[in-house]
Amino acid sequence: MMRGNKTLAEGQSPLAQFEIKTLIPMQIGGIDASFTNSSAFMVATVLAISLFLIVGMRRNALVPGRWQSIVELSYIFIANLLKDTVGSEGRPYFPFIFTIFMFVLFGNLFGMIPYSFTFTSHIVVTFTMALFVFLGVTVIAIAKHKMRFFSFFMPPGVPMYMAPLLIPIEIISYLSRPISLSVRLFANMLAGHTLMKVFAGFIVALGVFGVAPWLFVVALTGLEIVIAFLQAFVFTILTCLYLNDALHLH
């Protein structure tokens, strides 16, 4: 009995869902570039998004059907978000913002399918995305404002003698952006999925009384879907705000 429980616990650890499994081993220049379950789910996400958008807009009707409405709604949603936070100068960056939103959203939602893998629950993935956003935004700011970009680190109306203290603080604050951006998404997905698996484990362990954690898991699944949307939205709006800072400084 005990042994049975132990093997069960090992196989069904709440953290087993985050394990990276190599599907196709690959070595490129001594670097392990294997095709893993994470990569597989990213490819699936990209394919699903393409399918969702292309098939949804295939008929391109003037009066949209249900599917086309969803596609158009998501487009309008991000377009409005960009317009409200950045303004009309943000329009050239719409494809990037929209891609980020759809990628994170579909990645989060794919993670809600039982037995699937949530690639947004890995800091490597979210940090890489945040780093690209951060570098891209910085390059845009420098290209647009040249040297004036560095006035960003000196808030207006601050006396000169405060500069030696304030500038390092501002630089640290600026550099902490990609970290807080990526940790927020990653930690939310990691915590939510772990919590769900922990409570799902209670269902079997408690026997008849497992109804209570079962109900909780049902509620938690709904909450997780909300969080999947919310975190995709937060990631996108923060990207927009950083872009706004880059384009307008302060």
Added chain:
Amino acid sequence: MKNESDKKALDALGSRLDEAKSDHIDPTRIPTKKGSEKGNALGLAFRVGVELISAVAVGTAIGWGLDYWLGTRPWFMLAFIFLGGAAGVINVYRMARGFGYAAGYQKGNSKTGSDTGARDDEGKQDIG
């Protein structure tokens, strides 16, 4: 005469469009407002924690890097831990005061106008 009727028709179309827009946009706007207002205290605490910790981590890393580079073992790291803490507090302050979860340099100016793009940098600076 023709102009008049055109104007009327345009006005009618405009008001109909506004109506349709308000119906149309509301469902997408509501969750954001709810999310930032209600967005349970735990979420807020989590956000505050992330902002604080990430700044301290970056500060420590910079200090450690400078020490490693200049060979002044503990000093830069010690200084930059405190600077990182200060940056973290600034982050949290801006997050709490600014536009929801803006980590950047946000002024509490009106973010609602859809014509934000019309303003140029100088205008923004004045408002701030």
